[in-house]
Structures are given as structure tokens and as C-alpha cells.
Amino acid sequence: MSGPTSPGNPAARSPFGGFAEIGGLLGFLAIVVMVFALSNSRFLSGPTFASIAFQLPELGLLTLAMLIPIISGGFNLAITFTANISALTLAWTMQAYGGVDAGTGAYVLGVVAALGVGAFIGWVMGVAIAYTGAHPILVSLSMMIFLRGLGEFMTRGGDVSGFPPFVSFIGHGTLGGIPMPLWILGVCVLLWHVLLTRTRLGFNVYMIGSNIEATRYSGIDTRRTLTLVYTLSGLMCGIAGVVMLSRFNSVRVGHGEAYLLITVLACFLGRVDPFGGFGRVLPVLVALVILQVMASGLNLLGANQHLATAMWGVFLILVMVIRWGLARYLPKRR
Amino acid sequence: MTDIDPQSAALRPQSTDAAAPLLIQLEGISKVFGGVKALQDVRFDIAPGEVLCLAGENGCGKSTLIKIISGVYQPEAGGTMLFDGKPMDKLTPGLARSLGIQVIWQDLALFPEMSVAENIAFEQNLGARPRLVDYGRIRQIAGRMLDRLGVAIDLEKPVRELSIAQRQMVAICRALVADARLVFMDEPTASLSKGETDALLVIVRRLASEGIAVVFVSHRLAEVLDVCSRVTVLRDGRYVGTYPTKGMTQTRLTELMTGRNFDQSVRAADRSAAPAVLSVEGLGREGDYAEIDLVVRRGEVVGLTGRLGAGRTELALSLFGMTRPDRGTIRLGGEVTDFRSNRDAIRAGIAYVSEDRLSLGLVQPQSIADNIALPVLGKLVDALGLLSKRRKAALVDDWIRQLAVKIGAPEHAVSTLSGGNQQRIVLAKWLATEPKVLILDSPTVGVDVGARAGIFEIVHRLAEAGMAILLISDEIPEVYYNSDRILHMRDGRIIADYVPGRDDIDAIEEAVHA
Numbered sequence: 001m002s003g004p005t006s007p008g009n010p011a012a013r014s015p016f017g018g019f020a021e022i023g024g025l026l027g028f029l030a031i032v033v034m035v036f037a038l039s040n041s042r043f044l045s046g047p048t049f050a051s052i053a054f055q056l057p058e059l060g061l062l063t064l065a066m067l068i069p070i071i072s073g074g075f076n077l078a079i080t081f082t083a084n085i086s087a088l089t090l091a092w093t094m095q096a097y098g099g100v101d102a103g104t105g106a107y108v109l110g111v112v113a114a115l116g117v118g119a120f121i122g123w124v125m126g127v128a129i130a131y132t133g134a135h136p137i138l139v140s141l142s143m144m145i146f147l148r149g150l151g152e153f154m155t156r157g158g159d160v161s162g163f164p165p166f167v168s169f170i171g172h173g174t175l176g177g178i179p180m181p182l183w184i185l186g187v188c189v190l191l192w193h194v195l196l197t198r199t200r201l202g203f204n205v206y207m208i209g210s211n212i213e214a215t216r217y218s219g220i221d222t223r224r225t226l227t228l229v230y231t232l233s234g235l236m237c238g239i240a241g242v243v244m245l246s247r248f249n250s251v252r253v254g255h256g257e258a259y260l261l262i263t264v265l266a267c268f269l270g271r272v273d274p275f276g277g278f279g280r281v282l283p284v285l286v287a288l289v290i291l292q293v294m295a296s297g298l299n300l301l302g303a304n305q306h307l308a309t310a311m312w313g314v315f316l317i318l319v320m321v322i323r324w325g326l327a328r329y330l331p332k333r334r
Numbered sequence: 335m336t337d338i339d340p341q342s343a344a345l346r347p348q349s350t351d352a353a354a355p356l357l358i359q360l361e362g363i364s365k366v367f368g369g370v371k372a373l374q375d376v377r378f379d380i381a382p383g384e385v386l387c388l389a390g391e392n393g394c395g396k397s398t399l400i401k402i403i404s405g406v407y408q409p410e411a412g413g414t415m416l417f418d419g420k421p422m423d424k425l426t427p428g429l430a431r432s433l434g435i436q437v438i439w440q441d442l443a444l445f446p447e448m449s450v451a452e453n454i455a456f457e458q459n460l461g462a463r464p465r466l467v468d469y470g471r472i473r474q475i476a477g478r479m480l481d482r483l484g485v486a487i488d489l490e491k492p493v494r495e496l497s498i499a500q501r502q503m504v505a506i507c508r509a510l511v512a513d514a515r516l517v518f519m520d521e522p523t524a525s526l527s528k529g530e531t532d533a534l535l536v537i538v539r540r541l542a543s544e545g546i547a548v549v550f551v552s553h554r555l556a557e558v559l560d561v562c563s564r565v566t567v568l569r570d571g572r573y574v575g576t577y578p579t580k581g582m583t584q585t586r587l588t589e590l591m592t593g594r595n596f597d598q599s600v601r602a603a604d605r606s607a608a609p610a611v612l613s614v615e616g617l618g619r620e621g622d623y624a625e626i627d628l629v630v631r632r633g634e635v636v637g638l639t640g641r642l643g644a645g646r647t648e649l650a651l652s653l654f655g656m657t658r659p660d661r662g663t664i665r666l667g668g669e670v671t672d673f674r675s676n677r678d679a680i681r682a683g684i685a686y687v688s689e690d691r692l693s694l695g696l697v698q699p700q701s702i703a704d705n706i707a708l709p710v711l712g713k714l715v716d717a718l719g720l721l722s723k724r725r726k727a728a729l730v731d732d733w734i735r736q737l738a739v740k741i742g743a744p745e746h747a748v749s750t751l752s753g754g755n756q757q758r759i760v761l762a763k764w765l766a767t768e769p770k771v772l773i774l775d776s777p778t779v780g781v782d783v784g785a786r787a788g789i790f791e792i793v794h795r796l797a798e799a800g801m802a803i804l805l806i807s808d809e810i811p812e813v814y815y816n817s818d819r820i821l822h823m824r825d826g827r828i829i830a831d832y833v834p835g836r837d838d839i840d841a842i843e844e845a846v847h848a
Contacts, residue, residue, distance in 0.1 A: 198720040200711045207708060211697045217656075217688060218697075218709045218763070219680040277699055 025270070025286040032290055036297035043300055050179070054172070056292045057181035058247065059259050059266070061240035063288055064192050064281070065233045066263040071196070072229045073209040073276025074129065074136030079237050079263065080256045081147035082121045086241030087251040088151060090114040091160045099162045107167065115238040121147070122234020126227035151253030161250035171246030181243050188239060193281040195232075205229055209276030258309075265316050266291060355419070357382045357516055357547050358403065358435075362413035365398050372398045373409070376573045378566060380516065383545045385538060387558045387579065388518075390568035391591050391782035392753055396551055399568070400518050404437050405430035434515030440524060442505045446494035451476035453493050454507040479507040483537050499530035506537065516547045523557050527641065528847045535561045556584060567591055592784035598811070601794070602818045602834040608632040610668075611802035612653070612684075612771045617662030622648035623826035626662065630771065630802040635793065637813030638806045639846055640823035646806045647689060649823070650773050653804075654686035655679030667770065680709060683770035687760050687777055689806075695760045696748045703730040703744035705759055710766045733762035737792060754785025761792060772796065775806045790816050810843045822846060 036043040062079050069076040093110030094102040121143065128139045173180045196202035204225045207215040216222045245251050270287035272279030291312060298308040356379050365373040373395045380386050390396050401407045402415075405425040409415070415422050417433055444453050451469075454476035476489055485503050493501060502522060509517050519538075523531045538548050538561055550558045558565075559579050567574040567590045574590050585598075608631040617626040623645040630636045640646055652659045655673030664671050666682050673679045676686070688694040696705050707714060707726050714729065716722040730744050739758040741751065748759055757777060764772065774793065778786045793816065797803055807813050813820050814834045822830040822845065832842050 194720070200715070200721065203704070203707075203711060203721060207697050207700060207704070210699045211693065214694050214697045215708070217676065217686070217694045219677045219767075220708065221675075221677060 022280075022283045022286060025283055025290070029286060029290050029293065032293050032297070036293070036300070040297075040300055043297060048296055048300060052289075052292050052296050053179045053182045054247070055296070056288060057179075057185040058240060058244055058256065059262060059292065060185045060285070060288050061188060061236060061243060062256065062259050063263040063266045063284060064188055065236035065240060067192070067267055067272065067279065067281065067284055068196070068205060068229050069136060069140075069233050070264070070267050070272055070274070071209050071276060071279045072205045072226060073212065074226075074229070075140055076122075076125070076230065076233045077137065077140040077260065078121065078125065078144040078147060079233070079240075080260050081144050081151065081253070082118050082234055082237035083241035083244060084151055084251065084253045084255060085121065085147050086114040086118040086238040087245040088155065088160060088253070089117045090242055090245055091163070091251045094163055094167075095160070100164055102164050104166065107164070111242055114242055115235055118238025118241060119231050119235040122230040122232065122237070123227060125234070126230030129230065130223035130226035148253060155251075155253055157253070159250045159252045163245075163249060167246050168249055169246075170243065171249070181247065184239065184243055188236065189281055189285055192236075196281060201225060201228060206277055209273075209278070211277075262291065262312070265312070269316060269319060355382070356380065356416070357384075357418065359416040359419075360403070360413065363399070363402060363415070364410040364413060365395075365402060365407060366410055371571055373402070373571045375413075376568065376571070378403075378573075379576075380547045380549060382515070382547055383542045384564075385542050385548045385550065385558075385562045387550045387552055387562040387565040388568070389552065389565050389587060389591055390574075391784060392780070393782075394568040394591070395571040396568060397520075398571075400437055400520070400549075400551070403430070403516075404435050404518070431512060434513050435518075436509035436512060436514040436516070437518040438502070438505045438509060438520065438522065440520045440522075442501050444493045444501055444504060444508075447492055449490050449492055450480075450487050450496070450504055451489040453504050454479055455511055456508070457512060475511060476507065479510050482510065483507065483540065485537070497530075499526050499533065502526075502534065503537070506541075510541075514546055516549070517541065518549045518551065520551045522550065523552065531557055569593055588783045592782070594784060598815050600815060600835040605631050605634040605818055608634060611666070612804070613665045613668075614653070615663050615665075617649070617652065617659050617664065619648065619652060619657065619659045622652075622657070623823075625827055628821060628828065630804055632802055633797050633800050634819070635797050635803045635805055635817045637817030637820040638804060638823060639808060639810060639813050639820060639842075641808060641846065644823040645826035646823055647775055648826075650686060650775050650804070650806060653679070653771075653773060654684055656686075680767055680769075683768070684773065685764035685767055685769035685771070686773045687757075687764060687775060689776035689779060691753070691756055691760060691780065696756060696763075698749040699747055701745050702734075702739075702741055702748050702751070702759055703727070705748050706730050706733055706763045706766060709763055713766075729766060733766060737762050737765075738788075752782070752785065753780040754782055754788060757781050757785075757789055758792070761789070765796070769801070771802045771804065773804045773806070776808070777805070778807070778809070778812060786812075808846070810839060810846060814839045814842065 033044075042048070062083065065079045065082075066076055090107075090110040090113065093113050094106050097103065097106030097109075125136075125139050125143050128134055129136050170180050170184075175183055196205065204215065204220050204222075207218075207220065208222055208225055212222050240256075244256060248255065266287050267279065267284055268274060269290070270279070270284030272284060294311065294315065295308050298311060299305070303311075358378070358380055360376065360378040363373055363376045363378070364371065376395065376399060378399060388396055388399070398407065402409050402425075405427040408425070415425070422429075422433070445456070448456070451473045455472040458472065458475055473489055480487055480489075480503070483503060483506065485500075487496065487500050487503060493504060496504065506517070522534060526534060535557075538550075541548055550562060552558050559582070562579050564576050565579055565582060565587065566576040567587070569591060577590075610629045610631050612628075612630040614626055614628045618624040626649060628636070638646055638649075648657070651657045653664060655676040655678050658673070664673075666684070671678075671682055673682070679686075692698060697708070703726060707729065710729070711721065714721055714725045716725070727744070733739075734741060734744070737758045739751075739755050739762065741755065748756060751759065777789055777793075781789060793803060793805070805813055805817055817834060820832040820834065820837075820842065821828050822832065822842075830845065
């Protein structure tokens with residue numbers, strides 16, 4: 001608790017919420033970094049950025065998994081447990097091929113199986129949502145409960161570990177000075193960005209998010225699109241699961257559970273419309289960085305981890321209030 | 335179309351008899367929103383017990399004027415507002431209500447899950463002490479109001495189970511409970527059948543006889559002609575004039591509202607020699623329509639009319655592949671079709687402009703450009719299979735130019751456009767699919783009179799280029815002046831056909847709506 005600085009306050013003075021564009025978010029990121037740098041001389045150092053670079057990807061990949069369903073006007077509450085089950089698939093595949101002695105072939109097979117399982121879980125949810133018209137929150141909540149129960153039953157609530165040493169390279173190694181998890185996140189961010197801005201699928205996701213019936217009347221196969229949305233979300237969960245396994249060198253069902261709501265908040269902080277139809281990948285990425293910088297900064301200041309989480313909540317409420325204020329008191333265009 | 339000066343028109347603006355005491359009198363009222371003049375030097379007056387029509391196109395300032403009179407907006411300084419001869423400034427919604435000014439907006443603003451009685455007498459309970467709901471009293475008040483109007487509606491029924499006409503009665507009763515002296519009714523006849531409209535007019539006359547002033551906001555003159563004594567016309571936020579309804583015609587009113595003349599002439603031609611594009615034989619679908627035979631030829635506009643619920647839209651949805659008929663065949667260019675979804679229909683060359691532009695025709699929050707691109711994304715991909723911004727922009731620019739759509743920028747949300755321009759965007763998006771058959775379902779709903787002519791100019795141009803067009807509408811003049819033939823549908827069957835020019839428009843109106 002050193003220093004009088006509250007991480008929420010700078011937002012009140014920044015013009016951040018008023019600009020739909022990424023500029024406001026970047027400006028705010030700069031302010032957050034500056035505040036922490038001024039309150040602790042050790043903040044602007046290699047280790048801080050390394051810790052951010054290693055921690056960001058888990059949350060980032062899960063956020064990407066949440067992003068597309070939200071833009072489509074839905075939700076995926078099963079992301080963390082889908083990631084767990086995918087990771088379990090990888091873990092069991094490696095164990096079946098000798099555990100600590102498993103080769104890279106087994107690893108690759110396991111990764112493919114993990115991504116397949118993640119995509120399959122998403123596909124099941126997508127079909128249920130698209131064809132029965134059930135609410136995405138209910139469908140994904142049911143799936144989340146099912147996966148948690150299934151996973152805890154199969155692992156007896158314990159950890160699964162004992163992997164070959166090279167697995168930790170994915171979680172802790174660097175390539176060209178950049179942490180492996182960050183490489184993976186970077187590739188996924190790029191893929192998602194292209195998917196949403198340049199493909200027919202992405203285009204239709206936005207349209208469905210704004211008005212699914214009008215989109216269907218325009219000749220779009222909305223069921224197929226929704227099914228794909230959740231399949232891709234599940235696939236991204238699979239990737240997150242693989243990264244998480246490598247970071248912790250073990251799998252436990254329930255790991256990362258706390259990330260679920262943070263991913264939703266990161267989306268909204270990145271100006272994704274909670275009602276669907278609008279939102280972009282890059283602002284969400286910047287929002288994630290802001291949250292992670294705050295967490296690391298508070299950690300460095302010696303703040304309790306739970307207090308840091310509480311600060312996120314305060315900060316996000318402040319952001320909502322500021323955006324409301326700016327929308328109300330700044331003259332509207334058009 | 336030529337511009338006309340309303341002042342020189344045969345009908346001169348007329349004010350009420352100076353001796354009659356006016357209920358409300360406004361002069362020099364202006365309102366500016368962010369630099370845009372929504373109202374400019376507008377005057378308005380009405381006497382107790384008078385029924386007046388307030389007319390004008392969408393966006394002419396009608397709603398702004400009503401909101402000023404009901405205290406929602408404050409007018410700019412400089413105007414005067416007299417109520418009962420006394421000036422009223424700093425009017426608030428609460429103050430307006432206490433003066434007896436009531437507005438019944440088109441959506442009626444009822445509580446669908448609450449009962450008729452609760453909806454009517456709901457306000458009686460506000461501010462009551464003790465803060466308890468006295469259901470006996472609510473029922474008693476509501477019952478008295480319905481009796482006063484001479485209508486019978488079950489007091490316990492939830493409002494969502496009522497017809498639109500009945501809901502309107504509930505909204506009127508709610509206004510009466512609040513001791514209304516001036517009632518604004520926003521497009522009250524828009525969703526009523528002719529019988530229901532007549533019943534409403536009886537009620538309005540009864541209110542007038544009790545000394546309540548009623549303002550009808552409408553642009554369908556025929557319906558308000560009998561009941562209104564005068565019509566006040568606004569255009570582009572300016573006061574055009576107030577005219578007696580006696581001697582007024584729809585054509586004249588349209589001219590006053592738009593400032594332009596429209597020639598209406600029959601354009602029907604015999605096109606039986608042209609090849610059939612769409613032909614339907616013995617088409618039927620349980621509960622929707624039956625034994626439908628129809629042919630639309632190349633370059634032909636076929637009107638399909640009939641009252642709401644006659645099965646017009648249901649038939650159109652089957653032609654568009656949204657629903658599957660139980661029996662019969664649909665041929666397109668001679669080939670039998672079997673549409674599994676509207677995607678098949680679109681691929682085969684059928685386009686459907688929905689009657690519900692707001693929720694089915696366009697994705698309102700999204701951009702103009704994206705709405706046009708939506709049905710033709712497949713054409714906009716580059717060599718890598720990715721959407722090409724350049725191709726999209728070229729397509730969008732091309733259609734916006736061809737259809738002369740007035741837009742700010744293609745990135746703006748479609749919802750920012752007027753009804754007429756939105757409908758042009760709907761046409762653009764469907765024309766981009768290069769259809770052979772264009773089904774227009776009530777294409778001018780919510781489109782201003784002035785913009786309607788523009789829509790039909792496009793339709794005629796398309797027909798001349800060889801498109802087969804099925805025009806669905808319950809407005810007889812619309813099908814009469816824009817079709818080559820007219821089919822009349824009732825209870826799911828086609829019961830008659832007419833030819834504009836050969837058959838008289840009034841006779842068709844009578845056959846369809848009486």
C-alpha cells in the first residue's frame with residue numbers, strides 16, 4: 001500500500017471513454033503505465049514486462065474465445081471449462097504415450113485432439129443455440145456445468161501432471177526474445193482480426209449480432225453462421241487450454257475459472273457492444289493490456305491480490321460512468 | 335413535379351372565428367436542436383370541442399410541436415403560448431398533464447402484461463396515501479370510462495390480448511381519466527381496418543361533443559375528412575397554413591405537405607404477349623392461402639391487394655422460399671422450383687422487399703454500405719477469398735448513385751436515414767442480387783408521400799428494363815396507378831382481378847375495403 005495513488009482515478013481525467021477509437025484506450029494505457037512508473041521505480045523494468053508478457057496470453061486467448069459470441073449477440077460461459085477439458089485431452093494423450101517420456105509426436109497428436117475437443121464442445125453449443133433458438137447464456141451455462149462435473153469426476157478433483165520437459169517451452173520459453181505464449185496470442189489476435197474484418201463469416205457475425213432475422217431474410221444461413229461462431233470459440237478455448245497446461249505444467253479442472261468474467265469485462269472495456277453487433281479485436285487487446293498492467297503494477301506495489309481484483313471492478317465501473325458522462329455531455333455528431 | 339406556393343393555391347389559410355374562445359393558441363414557436371431548426375415560427379390553435387388534423391411528412395416537425403405543447407421540450411424564446419387565454423411558459427410534462435393535455439403516441443405506451451382496468455386507472459394510484467393499490471376503485475374508474483365511450487372490453491383482460499383497436503380505446507380511456515381537455519392522437523388509424531377506423535371516429539365525435547379538443551396526426555385525409563373541421567399543415571419545420579377540410583382533396587393536401595405536384599395517371603398496359611417469368615399453379619398452404627394461380631410476365635407489374643390478413647404476405651413468403659407450400663407448383667422461367675430456404679430463392683432470382691423494413695428489411699444499427707453488401711458478399715471477395723474493401727465501395731457507390739439515395743456517408747448507420755431513403759437502400763441491396771422477380775410487400779409503409787413517387791419511379795424503370803414485379807399493397811391508389819393488372823386476395827384466395835383504366839378505382843376500393 002505504498003503511495004496515495006488509486007488506479008481508478010486517472011481514468012476520470014483522461015478523455016478515454018469518449019473516443020470509440022483505439023486512440024483513447026492507448027492514451028489511457030500510457031497514463032496507467034506512467035502512474036505506476038512514478039509510484040514505483042522498479043515498475044519500468046524488464047521483469048515487470050516479462051511477467052505481463054507471460055500472463056497476458058491466457059486471459060487474452062480466453063477473451064478472444066468470448067469476443068466472437070458476444071459480437072454475434074450471444075455469450076459463451078463455458079470458455080474456461082472448455083479450455084480445461086481440452087487441456088485434459090492433451091494431458092491424457094501424453095500420459096498414454098509414456099507421460100514424462102512422451103515424444104513430440106504424442107504432443108502434436110495431443111494438441112490436435114485438444115483443439116478438436118474444444119471445437120467439438122463449441123459445435124455442440126452452436127448447434128443447440130442455432131437450431132433450437134435457446135438462449136446462449138442458458139446453453140453455455142449448461143455446458144459449463146456439464147464440463148465441470150465431467151472434468152472433476154474424471155480427475156477426482158486433483159491435478160494431472162507429469163509431462164515431458166519440452167512442454168514447458170510453450171509456456172516459459174522465448175523465441176527471438178519474445179515469450180512463446182505471446183507469440184501464440186499474437187497469431188491468434190491476427191487471425192481473429194482478419195476473420196472479423198475480412199471474411200464473409202465475420203461480416204455475418206456482426207449482422208447477426210444486430211438483427212438475426214433481417215440477416216436471415218437477406219439470404220444468410222444464420223444457423224450455420226452461429227454454429228461456426230461457437231465452434232471457433234471452442235477452438236480458441238482449446239488453444240488457451242494448451243497454453244495453460246504448458247504454463248503450469250499441470251492440469252486441474254477449475255483452473256482459470258476466475259478469468260471468465262474478466263474476459264467479459266475486457267470485451268466491454270474494449271468497446272464491444274454488450275448487445276451484439278459491434279466490437280473489434282484490437283481495442284479489446286489494448287483493454288487486456290491495461291488490465292494486465294494494472295494487475296502487475298498493483299502486485300509490485302505490494303497490494304494484496306484480492307485487492308487488485310477489487311480494483312479492476314472499481315476501475316470498470318468508473319469507465320462506464322465516464323463513458324456515460326462523455327456521451328451525455330459531449331455534443332453528438334450526425 | 336413542380337413547386338407550388340401554398341399561398342397562391344385556391345385554398346387560403348383560414349383561422350378560426352376570432353370571437354370563439356380558443357383552448358390553446360401558439361404563435362411564433364421555434365425549436366432548434368444542435369443548430370438544426372426543427373420548428374421555425376410555427377403557429378397553432380384549436381378551440382374546445384374542435385377536431386383538427388395536423389398533417390405533414392415525417393420529419394416536418396409534428397412530433398416536436400406536440401412535445402412542446404405537452405411540456406417535453408421548451409420552445410426557443412420569442413414565441414407565445416396561450417392556454418385558456420393565459421400565457422404558459424416553463425411548461426413541464428407534469429404541468430401540461432394537469433392542464434388536461436394528453437398525447438396518445440402511435441405505440442400507445444400501455445403495459446401489455448397489466449389488465450385493462452390497471453392500464454386505464456394506473457395514474458389514479460400515483461401519489462396516493464397510503465401507498466396501497468385499491469383494485470376496487472381502479473375497476474370502478476375504468477368501468478365508468480369505458481361506459482362513457484360506449485365500448486365493452488373485459489376489464490380483467492391483460493392488454494396484450496387485445497386488438498390494436500381495443501388497445502387504442504384503453505389509451506383513450508387513460509387520457510380521459512386524467513381529465514383531458516386536449517388530446518393528440520398520433521397516426522391513430524395506421525393499423526386499423528376500415529370498420530375499426532369508423533368506430534374510432536364515432537368515439538372522437540363523442541369526445542368533441544363533450545368539449546374535448548382532439549388533434550389527429552395523420553396524412554391519410556380520407557379518414558379524417560368527415561370528422562375534422564380544419565387541417566394544419568407543416569412542412570420542413572415551417573407552418574404552411576390551416577385550411578378547412580371542406581373542399582380539400584388528398585392531392586391538394588399532398589401538394590401542401592410536399593410543396594410539389596404529382597400527376598397520377600394509369601400506366602397499365604397489356605403485356606400478355608411477354609414471356610411469363612413467375613408462374614404459380616394451384617399453390618396452397620394450410621391456414622395461409624389456397625388455390626393460388628398467378629403469372630407475372632417480363633416487364634409487368636402485377637398488383638396484389640386485399641385487406642390485412644388476406645394471406646398476401648404469407649403467399650409472398652412462400653414465393654421467397656421462407657415457408658414451404660403444401661401443394662402446387664412455382665415455376666421460374668418455366669422451370670419448377672423447390673426452394674428449401676430463401677437462399678435458394680435468391681439464387682434463383684427472387685428478391686423480397688419486406689413490409690417490415692425496421693426489423694426484417696434492414697439491419698438498422700449497421701452501416702448503409704454493409705446493408706447493401708449483405709446479400710451479395712460472395713461477389714465481393716478477392717483472389718484470396720477475403721472481402722475486398724475496394725469492391726464493396728464500388729458496389730455501394732454504384733447503387734447509391736443509380737437510385738439517387740441521399741446519404742451522409744456509406745459508413746453511417748441505416749437507421750439515420752429517412753423512411754424513403756431507407757427503402758431505396760432496401761431496393762439497392764436486392765437489385766444488387768440481380769433478381770428476375772421483385773416482390774414488393776407494402777413498399778411505402780412509413781415512407782413520406784413525396785418520397786413514394788421516387789420509389790415508384792425506380793419500380794417503373796425496373797419494369798421497363800424487363801423485371802417482373804409483384805406489388806403487394808392494401809392502398810388501392812398505389813396498386814391502381816402503378817400496376818398493369820391487379821389481383822384481389824381475400825381469406826387466402828384470389829377472388830378477382832382488375833385492370834386499371836378498365837375498372838374504376840372507387841369500385842375496386844369498395845370491393846376490397848367495404
